[in-house]
Each structure stands twice: as C-alpha cells, then as structure tokens.
Amino acid sequence: MGQIIYSWGHKRRYNDFPTYFRNLFSERVQKVSVDAGFTCPNRDGSKGVGGCTYCNNKTFKPTYCNLENSVTNQVEKGIEFFAKKYKSMRFLAYFQAYTNTYAPLADLKTLYEEALQHPKIDGLVISTRPDAVNAELLDYLAELSKKVYVMVEFGLESHLDRTLESINRGHTFAESVWALQETAKRGINNCAHMILGLPGESRDELLEQARAISQLPVKNLKLHQLQIHKQTLLEKQFAEHPERFTLYTAEEYIDLVVDYLELLHPDIIVERFISQAPIDMLIAPKWGLKNFEFVAKVEKRLKERDTWQGRLYE
Template identity: 40%
Template structure:
C-alpha cells in the first residue's frame, strides 16, 4: 500500500465529534411516511423489508414524541452523550407536502437535546418546494439528507424495481448542494446484474458528485421480499458476498472515494428473524473498520 493511501478512511463519528465535542447519536423515527414505489402499481424494491431496519420503538402507532423520548432515554443510557439528531429513517422522508415537513421539524426541534435533523429519502422525491423547506431549516440547524442511490447502473436499478434512474441521483445531489445541504449517499453492493467492473464504475460515478457522507452495505436477502422469491427459484441470479469477497471489493472501492468524504457505515445487520442469506456470523462493523484501517496503513 503506497504512502498516499495511508489514513484514507475518515468516519462520520469523527465529523460529529469535531462539530459538537462528543458523540452525536441519531434517533431513528417513524413519522408515518410511505414510499411512492410501494404506493404505485409496482410491488416496491425487490429487496425491501423496511421493518427489518427499524428499532423496537419505531412504531407509527406511537406518537412522534413518544418515539423520540424512547430513543433518547435508550441511547443516552447506552452511549452517555447529550447530542442527538432526529433521524427520519423509515420509508421516504420527503414524500409529503412541504407544510407537513415544516410541522414535523418544528415539533422535533423544540427539544434542546436535538441538535439537527437527518432525512432518509429517494432521489426522485426532492422537488423544488421540498428542497426550499430543507434549505430554510438547514440555515437554522444542522441538516443532512441521505439519498438511497443503491447503484449507478440503470439496468440494475430497473431489475431491482427502484423506480428511478442514475440521472435522478445526480440531479438530486446537485439540487441539495446548491441549497448548501449536506448529502449522504447510500449504496447497496452486490445487486443482481451488476457488471464485473461495477466497483470501478461506481468509484468513477461517485467521483463526479459533491457529497459528504457515504453508507455502504452488502446485499442481504430478507424474508417476505421479492428478492427472496427470486433467490429461491433462480439462485444463480443472486451472487451473494462472503466476508472475504466483500472486503476485497471494499479494498478496491474505498481508495477511489474522495478524501473529504466521511464513511458512515460499511455493513448492515438485520435481526436474525428477518435474514435468509448471507449469514456472516461474528463480523461486526468495528471488526471490518479495524481490518480495513490496518490494510490501508500497511
């Protein structure tokens, strides 16, 4: 590994600690959003089971206030921090009217322990009126938008039934950055029909974009999804990562990431009750970070 590759990895925890002097913990919230891809005549993304990624307290039947304080009490005890970000994680966090967003954010920001807002959304759900609201709040508090990009290959996006294309991703990033809003990108590595060169192509596409944070994780097959049906009927279509092959692809991709980009996540874990495959017993986010840090610093 060359000297220029040393210390490449920068993690989001360092960004937030520098900003606030301590760990900033996101409190995931379910504000009752839905998803245009599920509301349409399609069946939604082939891999999606949103419940698998939702904390125990993210129940829409509970009020937003109850969810917020449940998350606050849980994470404050666990991490001993006083800095929290409201994380609109479930489904598409901008799939509503501008007025509704304004009401939600005002409701959350009245609590002193909330230092900012993080919104998970789709690249095709950021119309000008919504971005205008986000821009106004970003001028008053910390605000970040996480875009579910997943892939830059339109054939892959189409098979995954994402309902958007790669141009939508680029336009969304550009619009948010013009509004001076931090952008996080989420990529799902290993989707069906990715080309052999997809890691290199992904790196080249990322290099064209102005974004600040990156989340990565490997494809997982979850119960109750269209992908689970495809995998059972045609397993050759779904090429699952092993820990070794995933690490190998990360070692190719991460050197292509701009040095000013913060890595927020490298893998994702779901409860065993939801997971069909692959089963990576024992590998944690911290283990993977340590392994990659050692690799890039050798």
C-alpha cells in the same frame, strides 16, 4: 518516521464519519430513529407497487418506532434508550423508514419541527429517494440548515439504470445526480446510499460506480452489502435463480471495499461499509460480523496493502 496525515486531516486510511462528526460537534451525537408513517412512490402506485425488491423495513426499525407513538414520543423513547449508556450526549432525529419527504410540504414542516422541539435534538437526518424532493422542499431545508444540522440521505442504490429498473426503484440515476447537485448547491448536507452486489452487477461495474460517485457533489457515503431478507421479492428470486446472485464472502467483500475506497474521491466522508439485519430476518449472507469488527478488518487490509482512500482517484 511518523504516520502520514491524510488530506482529511488525520491518520486513519479513509475519511471516516465518526472522526468527522466528533470534530463537528463538541460531544457525542446519536441518531434517534423516527417512523412518521410515510410510504413510497413505488409502493402506493404513483411509480409502482410492491416497493424495492430487497426491502423489508422491519430489518432496521427499532421497537420504539411504531405509528401509535407520536414523533415526540418516539424521540423521547429513543433518547431515553441511549441516555442510559452515556451521560453527555446530543441527538439527531432520524426519519428513517420508507420515503421521508413523500408528503405535502406543510405536513413535512409539522413533523420535522415537532422533532426539533425537543431540547436535546440538534438536527435532522432525512432518509428519502432522489425523485421525492423538489425545489420548494430543498429551499425550506436550506433555510432550516442555517439553524440546525440537516442531512438528506438519498437511496441511490446503483448507478446503472438497468439495475434500478430490475429492483423496482422507479427512478433513474440521472434523478440521483440532480438530487445530489440540488442539495449541494444549497449547502445542505447530503448522503448517497449504495448497495454493493445487486443482481447482475459485476465487480468491475461496482468499481466504476466508485468513479461515478466521485464525480458528484457527495458529502457522505453509506455502502452496504446486498442482503437477502425474508418476506421480500428478492427472497423469492434467490430461491428460484440463485445463479443470478453474487453473494460475497466477508473476505471478498473486504477486498472489494478496499478497491472501491482506492478509487473514491478523498473528500467524501465514508459513513459505513456494511448493514446488519436481525439474524432472524436474514437469509444470506450470514457473516456474523458486527460493524466495528468489519471496520477493523477493512483498516487492517488497507494497512496490509499500504493503500488509502483516493490513492487511485483521478
């Protein structure tokens, strides 16, 4: 008896991003991070100050990303770094740090189009917030996406407004729904970014989140475990009230991810399950697992339980 081919067209038990991307592009594609010097509306006072309670941008910014380097220089340094590993490769410019749509449209066009000038850049991935896009910007990105690959990655983080307020996000879940709907109806690729394990959220609520996300026009999904980073408000809150936090062990989180996947719409492409902060910036949890090791454990657990993404989706 052969293996099942699932609705997403292959034998893996979830709709994984690497397979999708290999089918979309004819060769290996790598994101190259760019720091264009943005801030956030919950940092500069327009929505709040201090930023999100969990945020320390140093945890995911490569060393070549610094504001002394132009967009062009950062793209070139990133390509140079990855080109040493693989001979044949194309690249996407990943505007990653802070809110990368938080500027006048004319300025955004200049930055995005500077990145696209590089002959090896085939598109853009733009990380932002759901309350930092508008119709004019999305119309521009819709036109751009007819020529190159464009992905807008929205930090939703939670589906619960009480959580969004407690972590100082400065937007509501209704704004997240609007942003996903507006990108989808224009044919722009979107990605929802969620954190599992934020203070005050129960396991049942996290599984309800999977149901909520499945009702939305989400193309890609990024999950990651709550991590407590140094030099954040969350570090202080954890030190003062550790009882308010549920820090999953790796095994507990694997089971949570599998339960989440069972409820998730089978058409949603899952880009990742965990995030890895540099160990010297991480307070907890310290699992010591690389991304590929965690993926292997999730796939093993899916097989052990003979289950798959969307098995319980209704």
